[in-house]
Amino acid sequence: DTVLTQSxxxxxxxxxxxxxxxxxxESVSTLMHWYRxxxxxxxxxxxxxxxxxxxxxxxxxxGSGSGTDFTLTIDPVEADDxxxxxxxxxxxxxxxxxxxxxxxxx
Amino acid sequence: xxxLVETGGGLVQPGRSLKLSCVVSGFTFNKxxxxxxxxxxxxxxxxxxxITNSGGSTYYPDSVKGRFTxxxxxxxxxxxxxxNSLRSEDxxxxxxxxxxxxGWFAYWGQGTLVxxxx
Numbered sequence: 001d002t003v004l005t006q007s008x009x010x011x012x013x014x015x016x017x018x019x020x021x022x023x024x025x026e027s028v029s030t031l032m033h034w035y036r037x038x039x040x041x042x043x044x045x046x047x048x049x050x051x052x053x054x055x056x057x058x059x060x061x062x063g064s065g066s067g068t069d070f071t072l073t074i075d076p077v078e079a080d081d082x083x084x085x086x087x088x089x090x091x092x093x094x095x096x097x098x099x100x101x102x103x104x105x106x
Numbered sequence: 107x108x109x110l111v112e113t114g115g116g117l118v119q120p121g122r123s124l125k126l127s128c129v130v131s132g133f134t135f136n137k138x139x140x141x142x143x144x145x146x147x148x149x150x151x152x153x154x155x156x157i158t159n160s161g162g163s164t165y166y167p168d169s170v171k172g173r174f175t176x177x178x179x180x181x182x183x184x185x186x187x188x189x190n191s192l193r194s195e196d197x198x199x200x201x202x203x204x205x206x207x208x209g210w211f212a213y214w215g216q217g218t219l220v221x222x223x224x
Contacts, residue, residue, distance in 0.1 A: 001167075033210040035151075042201055042214040043151065049208055086151055090209020094167045097151040 002026055004087050004098035013106045017075035020101045022087035024068045031091035032070045034063055037100075038083045046085075047072060079105050108132035108213050110202045115218030118192055128185040128202030128215055136160075136180040139205040142187045144198035145217075152198075155187060156205055170196075192222045 003025040012018045022032065030050040035043040045054045047063035050070060062073045074081055082105050087098040114126040126142070141156040155176035156165045164176050175188040185202055199219050203211040 031209055035211075042216055043211075044214065045210060045212050048206070048210040048212075054212070088151070088210065093165075095153045095209055097153070099150045 001094060002028060002089055002092045002096050004089060004096055006085075006087060006098040006101045008099070009102040009104065011104045011106055012077050014079050015076045017073065018077050018103065020072040020074075020085050020103070022065075022070045022072070022098050024070070024089055026092065027067045028089040028091035030066045031089055032063075032065065033088045033090065034061075034072045035086045035088065036081075036083045037086065043086060074103075077103075077105065081105070110204075110213055110215035112200065112202050112215045112218040115200065115220045117221045117223065119224050120193060120222055122192055123188070123190045124192060124220060125189070126187040126200055126202075126218060126220070130183045130185065130202075130204075133204070133213065135178075135183040139207075140176075140178060140185045141203045141205045141211060142176060142185075142200055143203055143211065143214075144196075144200045146195075146198045149198075154200070157185070189220070192220075194222050196220065197222045 005023045032050045034047040036046050037043040046057050046061050051063045064071050084100040084102045086100045109131045112128045118124050142154040144154050145151050157176045161178045173191045177186045199217040201217045202215040204213040
């Protein structure tokens with residue numbers, strides 16, 4: 001299975017720019033997607049196919065990458081962005097998720 | 107408004123069975139593949155099963171293959187997950203999700219908690 005590795009946690013101040021990384025154990029082309037899960041809620045889709053913004057998601061969110069290295073950027077970060085962020089690949093079977101990056105606001 | 111509403115979770119003993127349901131509204135159900143994804147308490151996300159829009163093909167990871175069965179009723183806009191021979195490691199919140207052609211999960215339900223314990 002394709003293993004996706006994310007940093008466990010980040011802490012930033014409101015108004016700053018934050019990048020969340022996801023590294024795949026093998027190439028996933030651009031079939032990488034990003035989700036946000038606020039405490040006590042279900043995940044919601046932010047970015048699909050590495051860089052496409054899901055409808056209704058603020059333009060503060062952007063994604064980039066291909067192959068094995070991907071990045072989710074939030075600029076600027078807002079207090080409401082406190083959440084865990086997951087990457088997910090769909091190039092290789094089975095689809096797999098990263099372990100999540102917990103974003104905390106200072 | 108898109109809604110996915112899961113029901114059927116609860117406390118079940120190891121080795122027993124449970125069937126989850128997910129009623130969908132707000133999008134054309136029979137045009138989408140559908141999936142179940144789970145999340146153990148305090149843990150990350152794990153894909154559990156997918157089914158094609160017609161219901162003709164199903165897919166599972168090794169962790170549940172042979173124990174879980176995904177199915178759908180396109181006349182009722184309903185997705186199911188039959189879970190047999192349940193184990194303690196199946197304890198999780200189970201989410202019903204849509205699956206787009208590129209493999210991402212656009213819509214998620216609120217989840218239903220399954221607890222496997224004696």
